[in-house]
Each structure stands twice: as structure tokens, then as C-alpha cells.
Amino acid sequence: MARAAEIVKRLVIGRALRSEETHAAELPKRLALPIFASDALSSVAYATQEMLLVLTVGGLAYTYLTGWLAGGVVLLMAVVVLSYRQVVRAYPSGGGSYEVVSTNLGPRSGLVVAAALLVDYVMTVAVSVAAGVDNIVSAVPSLHDARVGLALAFVVLLAAINLRGVRESGRAFAAPTYLFILGVLVMCAIGLARWTAGDPPVAQSAGYGIRPEPGEADLAGAAVVMLALRAFSSGSSALTGVEAISNGVPAFRRPKSRNAATTLAAMGLIAIVLFSGVTALALISDVHIADDACRLTGFPGDCENAPQRTVIAQVAAAVFGGDESFGFYYIQTVTALILILAANTAFNGFPLLASVLARHRYLPRQLYTRGDRLTYSNGIIALATVAGLLLWVYQASVTSLIHLYILGVFTSFTLSQIGMVRHWNRTLRTGTDPAARHRIHTARVINGVGAAITGLVLVIVLVTKFLEGAWLAVAAAVLLWLTMRGIRRHYDSTAAELAVTDPRAEYLPPSRIHVVVPVSTLHKPTLRALAYARALKPDSLEAVTASVEPEDVRQLRRQWEEAGIDVPLKVLDSPYREITRAIVGHVRSIGAGSGPRDVINVIIPEYVVGHWWEQPLHNQSALRLKSRLLFTPGIMVTSVPWRLSSSAHAAARSPGQAPGSVRRGEPPPSRPRQPSGGSGDTGS
Template identity: 75%
Template sequence: MFNVTGILKRLVIGRAMRSEELHETLLPKRLALPIFASDPLSSVAYATQEILLVLTVGGLAYLHFTPWIAAAVVVLLAVVVLSYRQVVQAYPSGGGSYEVVSTNLGPSSGLVVAASLLVDYVMTVAVSVASGVDNIISAVPELADYRVPMALGFVALLTAMNLRGVRESGRAFATPTYLFIGGVLIMIATGLFRYLVGDAPVAESAKYGIAAEPHEAHLTGLALVMLTLRAFSQGCTALTGVEAISNGVPAFRKPKPKNAATTMAVMGAISITMFAGVTTLAIVSKVHIAEDACRLTGLDGSCDTYTQRTVIAQIAAAVFGGEHSIGFYYIQAATALILILAANTAFNGFPLLGSILARDRYLPRQLHNRGDRLAFSNGILALAIVAGLLLWGYQANVTNLIHLYILGVFTSFTLSQLGMVRHWNRELRTETDPQTRRHHKLTRIINGTGAVVTGLVLLIVLATKFTQGAWLAVLAALVLWLMMRGIRRHYDATAAELAVTDPRSELALSSRVFAIVLVSTIHKPTLRALSYARAFRPTHLEALTVSVDREEAAALRERWEDYGIEVPLKIVDSPYREVTRPVVEYVRSIRRESPRDIVAVFIPEYVVGHWWENLLHNQSALWLKSRLLFTPGVMVTSVPWQLTSSARADHPAARAPGSVRRGEPPTVAKQPGRG
């Protein structure tokens, strides 16, 4: 069983890597781009669609706002990219927004950013995978009934790839990312060329009208402003994942800050070009899309059986000559791949941020441990589990999931830019070189502008999305913030309690050592435990058994005396057939009588070699130890006895620390011969 498990692990993850090989996992810019920027690059596949879905609640009347909203998103994206280039260069250690805010605005504000980003990373996986599945269904509608299993399967695949290490996942995901970028740029160039020569592409939905939702047909004043702001907030999904590069600076090759800043600039330029191009083609080809297909007018058949294609699918079909063209299938395949792989941004950002928080004692320390392939495996698995549960709970529905999205990332954007403004103010107070001061003042203006703009967007997102489900994201971030503060308090209290103030008093010998060996019958494990206990030369040594049957206890005492064992045997009656409680109470009674004494409890245990053998033995030793560990001044020692099967078991689990299979502890008096 363990051999099979080990083989499967090596097949999925690969060979274990030595700590000294960490430098081999560092990324060149060509691999870092698809790893850390696949999320913002892929968002062009659905950001335009989200704008149109909001505007069409009033029918076709408000679609003329599309170019202005898209232009606002482009400006915002440019500002955020420029701002984060300053973050990368000023804080290259990899903490990103969390480090910037913690350093300049305080630990509590830093935790707000960390909690928001962790929630947003989970949402990135859920939304990206669900959107990728949507595009697969657009090409093959028959797969609609398998939406959730497909989504969960892709999460499992991404998890396996990331467990193999950052560099391995980068190699696997680089080609699909560049294929998507190339395909979309070719589609944009082809569509715009056709438009300029008078042969504009026409979307399949251009012939359909859209009926307005009740009370949305003739909006004016504040209602119209709220509609456009809501569309803008939906379009801001194009900015998700921009901060991931700032968190991943340590993964770049040297010079790390320069390479990360260059990658950030390239990502921004490509994202802006593709988003602007896709939005322009959506307007030119007259794409009409609604959340409910039954609001489309002019359908040939029933709306219940009509499946709307995604915006990018309709554009590809219009540009390349129909839904059966090679170009259409290429774009659909590349889009589905990049959307699913966009979750890889979160699979890199979440574990890195989790490891930093664990280092700072805000999350369990296990998240700071590297796995066999030098990746933060525990963080990867935690992200996969939570995202999988979210996909299952929301049935992998993009429309429902998108409302929980982008709130956290704009919280991070706003606070990090405020932190950078304070950073530059502090630098300017000590800097005297005129040229350096001019540079600092310019970057302060960039970060200040970013703080104002992203702060306004955060307010818009809160106002337009809160009642539609974003409150769940706020609640999750709040719970996570409280949990991290609680974890930090626990670690601080533990460190304070364990701190050594007087080494001499701590090293002072105890008055006496009272040793107890737990016994059920006289066999080799019992005798080994007795010999081991005697080797410690305790002040007092005795054997202890719990009697659930008077005749069995009497038989055990008789054999004990016949063998001439010099260690006294103590029998504790248990009329209610309990084992753990009598032992614990007896040990505690010794502690009450002599509080300065140390009580050492030795427990003989079987070690089995196969998992199924463990089912044949009870686990009362584990329960006994867990109870005794809560008793001050009590030391618990396991004395293993390896059965023949454990000696024959040739597998890593049999040799690895912590993987020993323990069987029945001899703690209950039984008839001679029973095992």
C-alpha cells in the first residue's frame, strides 16, 4: 500500500529536491510572465462581457456607454501597473502590498490587506476555472451538465502541477499563455482590418434585441449613474492579479526587482492592448448578451434551449468566418486554457503570501514549510480545497461568483498606494540628492494618484456589489483577519510562556523520578519496557495494570510472582471497564502527593508493517497519551515493539519519522496468551 502511494506521489510530484537546489527554481522573465500574469492577461476574456451584461439590463439603450467605461478601466489599469512598479522596486522581498502596508501603516492595516488578498486569491481560482469551463461549453454545449465535475477536475490538475514546483508549472503553462496572447492579437488585428476595409465582422447575436428588465428601461439621474458605475466595477475584473508579481519578486532571477518591474510593464501593455481590442470588436460586431437568454428577442426557437456563447466566442466566430472555422476553435481552446491556467496566478500568490504570514506568526507555521519540490505545498493544498468547495457550492456559475470578486484586490490596491505615499515622504525627509528627490516626488505623485483612483473604485465596488453577494467576501475577510490576530496572540503568548528567564532554576534536578510501566500481560513488549525504564534509574519504579476482571488480574499477579519480576505490580480496579480514566487519576494522585516529583509513564506499543494490521489493534495508547500530556510534570514515553510484518515492510513510510503504525498498547489486564 505504502509502496503504491510513494510511487504515485513521485509520478505526480516528481523527485524530491534538496534545499540547495532552490536557485534552480528561479524564473526568467519569459516564464515569470505566464506564471504571475496569467490572471490579468486572461481577464480580457470576460471583463468586456461583464460590462455588457450590466448595461443590457436596460435593453440596448445603454450600450453606447461601453467605450467610455472601457476607457476608464484602461486608465485605471495603467495607473495601477505604474504604481506597482514602484512597489516592486522599493520592496523586493516579496511581501508586496502586505509588506508595504504593514511597514508604513501598521500591522493591523497590513492584516486587512493580507486577509483581502487571501480571499481574492480563492475567488481568482473559482472564477477563472468556472469561466474556462464556460468557454469549453460555448464550443461544446453538450458538456453543460458536467460543469461542476469539470471545474473540480481542473482544480485538481492545477494543484498537481503546482506541487511539482514553480518552474515546472511555468514550463507547462507558458505555451498556452503565449498561444492565447498570439491568438487574441491576431483576432483583434484581423477584425479591425476587416472593419477598416468595410467588411466589419457581425456577431451571431447582432440580429437579436434585448428586452429591458422591469424598471430599468428609462433610467435617469442617480439611477443611470449607479448603472454605469456598476458596469465599471464589473469591468474592473480586468485588474485582478496585477499585484501577484509584487508578491513573487523572490522567484525571479537576478536582478530581481528589475526583472519583476519589466515583467509588470510587459503584462500591463499586453493586457491593455487585448482588453481595448476585444471591447472595440464587441462594439463593432454588435455583440448582444444578457444574463437571461429569455430576454433576447427574435430567437428562432425556445429560449430555454438556447445557449448564449461568451462574448469572445461570438467575436471569434464573427472574425474568422463562423463557429466551424479553425480560428474559432483555436480561440475557444486557447481561451479555455488560459482562463483555467489563470488560476495559476493564485496558486503562486496564495502560498507565497501564506508563507510570509506564517513567518510573521499570523498563520500556522506549516504554511512556511516547503514540500518535496521546494514549493509551499501546504498553501497550495489549502487553496485548492477552499476553491473546490466554493465551486461546488456555487455550481461553478461565473455570474454568481463574480459578485464576490475584486473587492479584496481593490482594498489591497488602495492601502498599498497609501503606504507607498508615506514611504516616499519618509525617504524625502532624509534624501539630499536633487535628482533622487525629483524621482521620489514623481513616484509619490504616481502612488498618490493610484491611491485616490483605486480608493474611489473600492467605494464604487462596495456600493454596487455589496448587496449582490460581496458582503460574503467582506465577512470572509473579517473572519480571516480576526483569526490571524488570534493566531498571533497564541504564538506570542506561547513564546512568552516558554521564554527562559533563569536557566539555573530551569536546569535544577527534580526531587524524585517516579516511573510507571503500563502492563496488560507478561510478554516481550512488557519486559522490554520494564528494562528500558530501569535503565533510567528512577527513584521509584512500579508496574501498573487496570483490572476490568478480578480473575484476570489475579492470574496476572500470579504469573508476575512466578517469573520473579522484582518490579512491584500495582493493580487499579475499574468496575466500569474503563482503562484511561483510572490510569490518569492514579498518575494525578501521585502528582498531588509529591508536586515536585516527575512522573515518567512508559507505554509498550506494537509497531505493525501494514495499514490493515493497524485495524486489528485498538488505539487506546494514543488516547492515554493525549490525556496524560495535559497533566503537568508527567513525561510519556512510547516503547515500541516491532512485529515481524514491520521488519518485512520495505517502504519509506516504515522508516520516516512520524509514520510508525502503532497497535494495541498492553494496558488492560487479560488472560495469559491473549495478544
């Protein structure tokens, strides 16, 4: 079993890498772009659609707002990209928004950003994969009923690729990202050229009408403004992933800050061009789409079960001459790929941020360490698990998941820009060089404008999406914030409890050592445990057994005397046939009569087995005994292993470290080992 697991692990993630190979995982810009920018680039595939879905609740009357709202999204994206270029230059360590806010606004505010970003990374995986599956279904409608299974399979695949390492995931995702950019640019060029030439593309849905939702037909005044704000907040999903590069600066090649800033600028420019082109073609080709297909008049087929085609699918069909053209299938293929691979941004950002938080003792320490391939594998697995659960609960529906999205992004945007303004203010108080001060003033203005705009958008998103499901994201972020505060308090209190104030006093040896060896029968493991106990030269040593079956006790006494063992054997009364309670009670009674610096050492024989199915057959009584004794003050528990022949065979077969095997520099098999919470055996 151990060998099979090791083989599967190596097939999935590859050979283990040494710690000094970390530099080999640093990324050039051409690989960093698809790894960190795939989310921001891919969101152009659904951002326009999300705006239209909101505007068409009132029918076709309000779609004229699309262009103006798209212009606002483009302006917002430009401001955010410029702002984050200041972040990567000022804070190249990779903490991103969390580090900026923690340093300048305090740790509590930094934890707000961290909680919001962690939730948003989970949503990035869920929304990106669901949107990718939507585009697959648009090309192959027969897969509609398998959408949840497809989504979960893609999450597992992404996790496996990322477990192989950053460079490997970059190579795997580079081609789809660049093919998507090329395909959408060609589509936009052809579509706009046809429009300029007087032959504009026409979408398949251009002839559909849209029935307004009840009460949404004749909106006026504040109601129209509210509708526009809702549409704008949905379109702002195009900004998701912009912050990922600021979190991943350490992954870039040197000079890290400059390369990260260059990649961020390239990402922003490409995303703006693609989003503008797709939105313009959607308006030119007169794409009609609604949140419910049954509101589309003229929709062919069963509106309750037949899926609508996505906006980008309709645009591709209109530009390239139908849904049987090569261009249509090319766009659908690369769009589905990049939407699914966009989740890779989160698979890089989430583990990095979780590692930083674990280093600061806000998350479990297991999230801090790297795995075999120098990736933060525990963070990758945690992200895949939670995102997969969301996809299953929400049936991989983009419309349902999108309401939980982007709230965390704008929380981090706003607080990080406010933090940067504070950073520049502090820098100005100490800087004297005129040229440097001029640059700082410019950067402060950029971050100040960014804070104002993203703060306004945050309010809009919160107001317009709260009751539609965003409250769940808020609740999740609050719960995560409280959990991280609790983890930090636990680590702090533990550190304070374990801190050494007087090393000489703590280093003093025990006054007396009392050793107790639980036994149930006289065999080789028992004799080894007794021999080790004698080698310790304790002040007192006794073997104890619980009287469960009188005949067994009489036989043990007879064997003990015949063997001439000079360790006294004490029989404990156990009227209710409870071995653990009898031994624990006896050990505690010894402790009650001991001095404050006396130590009681309970030495337990333990079987080491070679097969998983053997484990339930042994070591159960000792497991219960350990679990009780480890919580008893003044008690030390030592396991003396006895390796069964099956463990030796397993060690010979296993290419890795089998149970009970010994590495160079470890004690030989005859030496005892301290228990790690595993099971033991008293010989029964």
C-alpha cells in the first residue's frame, strides 16, 4: 500500500525537489503572465455578459447603457493597474495588499484584507471553472447535464498540475493563454473591420425579444440609476485577478519588482483591449441574453432546459460566419481553456497568501511549509477542496456564484490604496531629494484616486449585491477573520506559556524517576521494554497488569517467577475489566505521593506492522492508554517498538520510508521512540 501510494504520488506531482532548487522555480515574464494574469484576462469572457444580464431585467430598453458602463469599467481597470504598479515597487516581498495594509493601517485591517482575499480566491476558482464549463456547453449542448461533474474534474486537474510546481503550471497554461489573446484579438479585428465596411456581424439572438421582469418595464429616476449601478458592479468582475501579481512578486526573476510591474502593465493593457473589443462587438452584433431563457421571445426549443449561448460564443458565431465555422470552435475552445485555467491565478495566490498568514501565526503552520515540488501543497489542496464544494452546492452556476464574487477584490483594492497613501505620506516626511519627492507625489495622487474610486465601487457592489447573495461572502470573510484572530491568540498564548525565563531552573534534571511498564503477557516486546526500563536506572521500577481474567493473571505470575525477572509485578484490581482506567489510576496514585520535581515514565511496548489492514488488529489498548496518559501532568510516555516481520518486508519493497524503517542518523531499531499520537500495544 505504501509503495503504491508513493508511485501514484510521483506520477502525479513528479520527483521531489531539494530546497536549494528554489531558484529554478523563478519565472520569466513570458511565463509569469499566463500564471498570474490568466484570471484578469479571462474575465473579459463573462464581464460583458454579466452587465447585459442585469440590464435586460427591464427588457431591451436599458441596454443602451452598456457602452457607458463598459467605459467606466475600463477607467477603473486602468486606475487599479496603475495603483498596483506602485504596490509592487514599494513592497516587493510578495505580501501584496495584506502587507501594505498591515504595515500602514495595522494588523487588524490587514487581516480584513487577508480574509477578503482568501474568500475571493476560492470564488475565483469556482466562477472561472463554472464559466469555462458554460462555454464548453455552448459548443456541445449535450454536456449540459454533466456540468457539475466536468467542473469538479477540472478543479482536480488544476490542483494536480499546480502540485507539480510553478514552472510546470506556467508551461502548461502559457499556450492556452496566448492562444486566447490571439484569437480574441483576431475576432475583434475582423468584426470591427466588417462593421467599418458596412457589413456588421449579426448575432443569432439579435431577433429575440426580451420580456421585462414584473415591475421592471418602466423604471425611472433612482430606479434606473440603481439598475445601472448593479450592472456596473457585475461588469467590474473584469478586474478580478489584478492583485495577483502583487502577491506573487517573489516568484519573478530578478529584478523582481521591475519585472512584476512590467507584467502588470502588459496584463492591464491586454485586458482593456480585449474587454473593450468584446463589448463593442456584442453591441454591434446586437446580442440578446437574459437571466432566464424563457423571457426571450423567439427562443427556439425548450427554454427551461436548453442552455443559452454565452455572449462571447454568440459574437464568435456572428463574426466567423456561424456555429459550424473553425473560428467559432477555436474561440470556444480557447475561451473554455483560459476560463478554467484562470483558476490557476488563485492556485498561485491563495497558497502564497496562506503561507504568509501562517508565518504570521494567523493560520495553521502546515500552510507555511513547501511540499515535495517546492509548492505550498497544503494550501493548494485546501483551495481545491473548498472550491469543489462550492461548485457542487451551487451546481456550477455562474449566475449563482457571481453574486458572491468581487466583494473581496474591492475590499483589498480600497484598503491597499489607502495604505499606500499613508506609505507615501510617511516617505515624504523623511525624503529630501526633489526628483524623488516629485515621483512620490505622483504616486500618492495615483493611489489616492484609486482609493476613492475603488471605495465607491465597493459601496456599490455591497449595496447592489448584498441581498442577492453577497452577504454569504461577507459572512464567510467575517468568520474567517474571527478564526484567524483565534488562531493567533492560541499561538501567542502557547508561545508565552512555553517561553523560557530561567534556563538553569528549566534545565535541572528530575529529582526522582519512577518507571511503570504495563504488560499483559510475557513475550519478546515485554522483555525489550523491561530491559530498556532497567537501562534508564530509575529510582523505582515496576511492571503492572490489570486483573481482567484471573486465570491469565495466575499464568503471567507463574511465567514471571519461572523467568526469574527481578522487576516486581503489581496486579491492579479491575472489577469492571477496564485496563486503561486501572493503569491510569495507579500511575496517578504514584504521582500524588511524589515530589514536585519527580517524573513518572510509562514505557509501553508497541507493534510496528507493515500492512494497513494489520493496524486495527494491534495496538488498540495502548492507544487508549496513551490518549489518557498524555493529558496527565507529570507523566512521560515512551513507546518501545517491536517490528513484526511484515514491516521488514514492507521496508524492503518500499522505495521510500516504510513504517518502522530507519534512516541514516536515526536510532537503531532497538532504541525506543516517543509516541506522536499514534497507536501502541501493551502486548495484548
